[in-house]
Amino acid sequence: MKNLLLFLLLPLLLTTGCLDDDDQLDPLREGELALAYRAEYGGQPLDIQRKVYGYPTGDSLKVLLFQYYVSDLELLPADGGESIRLEEIDLIRRRSAAGDPTVERTYLVPAGDYRGLRFGLGVKPELNAMNPSKFAANYVLNEAEFWGPTTRYVFAKIEANAMLEDDGRFDTGLSYHMGSDALYTTVTLDRRFTVGSGRTPRLTVVADVLKALSGNGETFDITAPGKQTVHGGNQDVAVGIWNRLATQFALRVE
Amino acid sequence: MGRWWTILPLLWLACTPEPTDPAAFAAILYPADNPSTAAGVALGERLFFDPILSADSTISCASCHQPGRAFSDGLPLSIGIDGLAGNRNTPGLTNVGYYHLPLFWDGRATNLEEQALHPVGTAHEMGGSWPEVIGHLSGTEDYPHWFLEAFGTSDIDSTLVGRALAQYQRTLVSRDSKYDRVLRGEASYTSAEALGHALFFDLGDDPGGDHAGLPTAECAHCHTPPHFTNQRFENNGLDEAPDLDAFPDAGRGAVSGNPFDNGKFRTPGLRNVALTAPYMHDGRFATLEEVIDHYDSGGRYAENRSANVHALGLSPGQKAALVAFLHTLTDTSFVGSRQDFRRRRAGAGSE
Numbered sequence: 344m345k346n347l348l349l350f351l352l353l354p355l356l357l358t359t360g361c362l363d364d365d366d367q368l369d370p371l372r373e374g375e376l377a378l379a380y381r382a383e384y385g386g387q388p389l390d391i392q393r394k395v396y397g398y399p400t401g402d403s404l405k406v407l408l409f410q411y412y413v414s415d416l417e418l419l420p421a422d423g424g425e426s427i428r429l430e431e432i433d434l435i436r437r438r439s440a441a442g443d444p445t446v447e448r449t450y451l452v453p454a455g456d457y458r459g460l461r462f463g464l465g466v467k468p469e470l471n472a473m474n475p476s477k478f479a480a481n482y483v484l485n486e487a488e489f490w491g492p493t494t495r496y497v498f499a500k501i502e503a504n505a506m507l508e509d510d511g512r513f514d515t516g517l518s519y520h521m522g523s524d525a526l527y528t529t530v531t532l533d534r535r536f537t538v539g540s541g542r543t544p545r546l547t548v549v550a551d552v553l554k555a556l557s558g559n560g561e562t563f564d565i566t567a568p569g570k571q572t573v574h575g576g577n578q579d580v581a582v583g584i585w586n587r588l589a590t591q592f593a594l595r596v597e
Numbered sequence: 598m599g600r601w602w603t604i605l606p607l608l609w610l611a612c613t614p615e616p617t618d619p620a621a622f623a624a625i626l627y628p629a630d631n632p633s634t635a636a637g638v639a640l641g642e643r644l645f646f647d648p649i650l651s652a653d654s655t656i657s658c659a660s661c662h663q664p665g666r667a668f669s670d671g672l673p674l675s676i677g678i679d680g681l682a683g684n685r686n687t688p689g690l691t692n693v694g695y696y697h698l699p700l701f702w703d704g705r706a707t708n709l710e711e712q713a714l715h716p717v718g719t720a721h722e723m724g725g726s727w728p729e730v731i732g733h734l735s736g737t738e739d740y741p742h743w744f745l746e747a748f749g750t751s752d753i754d755s756t757l758v759g760r761a762l763a764q765y766q767r768t769l770v771s772r773d774s775k776y777d778r779v780l781r782g783e784a785s786y787t788s789a790e791a792l793g794h795a796l797f798f799d800l801g802d803d804p805g806g807d808h809a810g811l812p813t814a815e816c817a818h819c820h821t822p823p824h825f826t827n828q829r830f831e832n833n834g835l836d837e838a839p840d841l842d843a844f845p846d847a848g849r850g851a852v853s854g855n856p857f858d859n860g861k862f863r864t865p866g867l868r869n870v871a872l873t874a875p876y877m878h879d880g881r882f883a884t885l886e887e888v889i890d891h892y893d894s895g896g897r898y899a900e901n902r903s904a905n906v907h908a909l910g911l912s913p914g915q916k917a918a919l920v921a922f923l924h925t926l927t928d929t930s931f932v933g934s935r936q937d938f939r940r941r942r943a944g945a946g947s948e
Contacts, residue, residue, distance in 0.1 A: 391857075392857040392900075392901060393857065405900060407901070407903075407904055408904075439855070440855055440857035440858075441853065441855045441857075475623065476621055476622050476623050476823065477623075478623060479623060479624065479626070480622075480623040480624065480625070480626050480695060480697050481626060481697050482623075485623050487821035487826075487827035487828065487829075489817075489821055489822070490798075491798060491822075502903075502904040502905070503904060504900055504901075504902065504904055512898060512900075513900045514898050514900075514902075516902070516903070516904030516905065516906065516907050517904055518818075518904040518905050520818075571907075572813075572815075572905075572907070574799050574802050574813060574815070574818070575798075575799045575800070575802035575803065575813075576799070576800070576801075576802035576803025576804065576805075576806055577802045577803070577804065579804075
């Protein structure tokens, strides 16, 4: 009889014994939520390479790349309940002149009222410490966005070519690569919305490249040779860009 | 039922993460419709070295992808049937199985299975056609049998040929270069190699680090480890292009149809790069020294030139150090083992 009981329990063990902490057994997903990440420059849709943008120093530039990692994307229930995690890690990347400035995601979430969403800008420390080789080759943490051969990710990149003389040549490369555990920043966007009861809200997280480079009364001086390339160890040079990037996100609800 | 506990080790094994090789890379993504088998790899290897794939049986894959040169050919541009020159340099194949983004210099093939189909019908490569090749393979005594072993059918078609070649290429794995051994703690860099490593990975960026003040060579933004490629397309400043239609070879743009991709080419992996001269998509640089000189110059103007390509200000010693580091990516065991296969095949043929 004891063995028979064990025999009956074995399927249960086999199906539950390997669950990770992150596995959700009963998500109660009832409503669809469309989430868009929109890239802008000065309030207009970001056109990679195609459009010439003005810069507060009087110069102009063409943006080649804008990307950032998002960690622990969560919905915040209006009743103060436990947050609903939508994504552990995501990479929002705009680098093609052929693409749309908006990156779309769709999630099934519990119906209810929400007061906003929250995410970490960058790769959260526990993932940032991991060897990329431990992930699948096509996983979002294997997108060749590494500082070194094994660890630490580049959290965000802005790359552009600037025209600093009025000669029609966008020949000054601007390359701002940012990221470190110290820079990892939690972003909370407050905006009420409801999921369910026939409502399929569309949320748009807006990030503006110009606001990251110039805002809050400060403009990053792209004309200074020492401020045209920020990679790896010289993060202090770009800490202003990072801080502005982290504080300029906006959430729109339709 | 009396030894029910014997299942416990199995349960433990089932719940234990897969073992990881400390020197390994993210695992190869094997296509669901083309899992690798011993018979499939063996067939792919035979096909790779067999000139039967060309119109006049003079050119095999290995004619251009020579094992001793890390599967490149030492020529600026590949030479195909009847001595016809192609328009691109033959890339090496080291660790090509790990690549999961579009292949060829211009990304016209989405994966290895598709890539393998191109050369057969290209006039300046194998110069034939798939119906002819299938006819030749089907008319042999051995190939129908080998396809039966590999794929369960002796009805040969181009898809199965592509799959077999892809399976073989996924075995071209190099992970024992000096660079790998240094990472594993089994070897140490010379002072020149260490300097080159610091330049390659921009360690001079860190104002508080050991290499503070050192120039940054900006290599790893595109040549990202572990395979030293980001598998993406970049304009690295090879050609002056006052407008985007001025590139002598549109590269990626010819495939995507997007003029902003003109002049962009796939970032090649650098493993075994010291064995794959000459360099760039058109083989214009004969040596690694010329390559370093190019990047040190900042390249030529185009509005879509990578923002990470700019004048570097490297000293002669720093340039030499970069070359020394690039040589640490050479894996002689990889090259040697593949040469053995060629000798084995040659020996078998002479018996």
